[in-house]
Amino acid sequence: MRRLVLGTMLLSSLAAATASGLEAEKIGNVAILPPIGDHWVWVPDRLLEHSLLYDGDSGEVLAAVDSNASITPKVPLVARGRGEIYSVDIDYARGRRGARTDFVTIYDATTLAVVGEVPLSHPTSESNSSVAHIALLDGERFLVVFSQFPVTLASVVDLEERRVVEEVPIAGCAGLYAVARLRFATLCGDGTLLVAELDDRGALLRTARSERFFDVVEDPVSMVGARIGSRWLFVSFAGYVHELDFSGESPRAEPPWSLVDDGERRDEWRPGGLQQLALHRARQRLYVVMHQGGAGSHKDPGPEIWEFDLARRTRVARLQVPNLAADFVGPLLGLESGGLGHRLLRWITPNPGAHTIAVTQDDRPLLFVRNAELGVVAVLDPRTGEHLRNLEEAGVTGPTLGVP
Amino acid sequence: MSRMDAQFEGWGRLLARRTGRRSFLARVGALLAGSAALPLLPVARASADSSRVPAPSESIPGPEGDPTRCEYWRHCAIDGFLCACCGGSATTCPPGTEMAPVTWIGTCRNPADGRDYIISYNDCCGKGFCGRCGCNRNEGDRPEYHWVRSNDINWCAGAKSQAYHCSVAIVVGQATEAQPER
Numbered sequence: 317m318r319r320l321v322l323g324t325m326l327l328s329s330l331a332a333a334t335a336s337g338l339e340a341e342k343i344g345n346v347a348i349l350p351p352i353g354d355h356w357v358w359v360p361d362r363l364l365e366h367s368l369l370y371d372g373d374s375g376e377v378l379a380a381v382d383s384n385a386s387i388t389p390k391v392p393l394v395a396r397g398r399g400e401i402y403s404v405d406i407d408y409a410r411g412r413r414g415a416r417t418d419f420v421t422i423y424d425a426t427t428l429a430v431v432g433e434v435p436l437s438h439p440t441s442e443s444n445s446s447v448a449h450i451a452l453l454d455g456e457r458f459l460v461v462f463s464q465f466p467v468t469l470a471s472v473v474d475l476e477e478r479r480v481v482e483e484v485p486i487a488g489c490a491g492l493y494a495v496a497r498l499r500f501a502t503l504c505g506d507g508t509l510l511v512a513e514l515d516d517r518g519a520l521l522r523t524a525r526s527e528r529f530f531d532v533v534e535d536p537v538s539m540v541g542a543r544i545g546s547r548w549l550f551v552s553f554a555g556y557v558h559e560l561d562f563s564g565e566s567p568r569a570e571p572p573w574s575l576v577d578d579g580e581r582r583d584e585w586r587p588g589g590l591q592q593l594a595l596h597r598a599r600q601r602l603y604v605v606m607h608q609g610g611a612g613s614h615k616d617p618g619p620e621i622w623e624f625d626l627a628r629r630t631r632v633a634r635l636q637v638p639n640l641a642a643d644f645v646g647p648l649l650g651l652e653s654g655g656l657g658h659r660l661l662r663w664i665t666p667n668p669g670a671h672t673i674a675v676t677q678d679d680r681p682l683l684f685v686r687n688a689e690l691g692v693v694a695v696l697d698p699r700t701g702e703h704l705r706n707l708e709e710a711g712v713t714g715p716t717l718g719v720p
Numbered sequence: 721m722s723r724m725d726a727q728f729e730g731w732g733r734l735l736a737r738r739t740g741r742r743s744f745l746a747r748v749g750a751l752l753a754g755s756a757a758l759p760l761l762p763v764a765r766a767s768a769d770s771s772r773v774p775a776p777s778e779s780i781p782g783p784e785g786d787p788t789r790c791e792y793w794r795h796c797a798i799d800g801f802l803c804a805c806c807g808g809s810a811t812t813c814p815p816g817t818e819m820a821p822v823t824w825i826g827t828c829r830n831p832a833d834g835r836d837y838i839i840s841y842n843d844c845c846g847k848g849f850c851g852r853c854g855c856n857r858n859e860g861d862r863p864e865y866h867w868v869r870s871n872d873i874n875w876c877a878g879a880k881s882q883a884y885h886c887s888v889a890i891v892v893g894q895a896t897e898a899q900p901e902r
Contacts, residue, residue: 362849363849386874386876386882386883386884387874387884406882408881408883412846412847412848412881412883413846413880413881413883416881416882439877439882441864441873441874441877442873442874442877442882443864443870443872443873443874444799444871444872445872464864464867464873464877465822465877465878466877488865489865490863490864490865490867491864491865502865503863503865504865505865505866505867532862532863532865532866533862533866536862536863536866537863538863539863539864539865539872611859612796612797612857612858612859612860612861613858614858614861615856615858615861
């Protein structure tokens with residue numbers, strides 16, 4: 317009887333709430349993702365061990381994908397045709413100890429539900445940025461995963477069968493770069509590049525090696541490459557662009573060209589950062605984070621992003637990196653974006669520059685700009701250099717960005 | 721006016737705190753991995769002979785003599801948290817961690833005697849990030865395909881757990897030449 321009275325009272329109060337204008341809402345709703353947008357970007361975080369997915373137009377977070385890692389989560393890969401997202405993950409049985417397992421987690425690209433998992437037989441590699449440690453080959457049938465120690469190889473994952481179908485030995489090499497539907501490349505410690513070709517089932521058919529095209533001690537190329545069709549571009553510490561052409565059976569290196577002229581070289585302008593290259597394929601524009609520094613400064617952040625016309629191999633613009641320190645601190649202080657306090661903060665705070673960039677591939681592109689130590693990502697119009705907005709509360713720290 | 725002063729002072733304090741915290745949180749020295757091929761590594765060979773290496777002079781005033789500073793002379797190619805800030809020292813891992821046997825090397829000049837020394841940057845592993853005294857200096861650092869000189873790799877790969885905690889900087893020998901650089 318008492319329960320009935322209480323129930324009646326509860327119903328009465330609910331009815332009152334409805335009468336005052338609020339409808340009762342359903343408990344248990346879970347959002348789904350819309351179709352993959354041209355202006356989306358992944359923002360991985362080392363400490364939070366996940367990658368946030370932002371909409372670069374609205375600045376809002378759409379979702380997150382977890383990824384345990386000892387150093388840096390690898391940027392998730394999106395297969396639009398398959399409607400799936402892949403994360404290469406590491407886990408231990410007891411937090412940070414116990415048996416280690418490495419695996420590919422497969423998510424549905426709409427619900428983000430885990431729909432599959434592929435165990436890997438070898439420990440996956442990790443580095444400061446883990447750039448180029450995984451690659452999705454053209455056609456989205458095969459995913460390749462880099463393992464460096466104790467054996468150096470590329471595991472070939474068949475996404476149709478959801479299993480590893482091949483392990484390609486690549487001793488002395490590092491990084492994986494998709495070249496075609498059944499081909500991928502890797503940079504090698506003798507200054508060459510190795511390309512592996514698979515058959516339709518993912519088994520290794522043959523490998524081919526380029527001529528030696530750079531000096532690994534005197535002026536090495538960074539692990540960050542930029543692809544345009546059958547070519548990959550790599551940039552050396554001193555600012556020389558090495559273009560590799562994969563249209564033939566063996567990779568062929570073009571004569572290198574310089575990002576800087578003699579005067580700029582004397583002034584010590586050089587590329588630097590942690591993901592310092594981005595390329596817009598349709599516009600044939602290469603973007604490079606640049607700074608002034610000497611030997612050993614190749615991971616320093618830069619105050620400028622230089623834009624190059626690839627066809628003419630000339631610089632067409634120097635974009636300024638916004639003051640990300642002020643833009644990170646401003647919201648913490650409750651300062652209105654663009655207001656007097658925020659402008660003052662930008663004026664008094666040294667600009668730390670950027671380590672990392674990524675660009676979307678549509679005809680109204682966005683350029684994302686990140687400093688690895690600040691929880692904010694700037695969104696620029698690469699055609700004008702205009703600072704459009706920020707992606708705020710973008711985690712704590714991370715050296716990479718990824719456009720799906 | 722006094723209110724404005726107070727506001728600026730508050731911003732300054734907050735900025736200093738945030739910047740400091742970010743620095744140590746973020747410069748999560750990289751490093752990972754490595755292992756089975758250890759006995760073949762030059763570093764492993766150098767370690768075997770380390771008892772015959774003359775000890776360098778460490779009586780250096782200022783940051784170049786302070787193992788809790790990024791400027792410390794041995795740290796010319798370090799990328800990670802300094803174990804001297806984490807319960808260990810420049811040559812000792814903190815309690816409860818494991819020193820990875822394989823590593824990357826750098827060549828650093830000791831300002832006390834003007835000599836160049838080969839430095840082994842072993843990672844201490846088995847716990848999460850120490851989070852203190854994060855440093856990233858890259859003199860002589862090379863990309864991962866030249867792995868013995870790459871500070872980006874997680875060198876805990878050679879330990880039981882690949883969880884990275886901090887890095888030490890151990891003298892393993894005198895160098896016959898300075899670091900080649902460009």
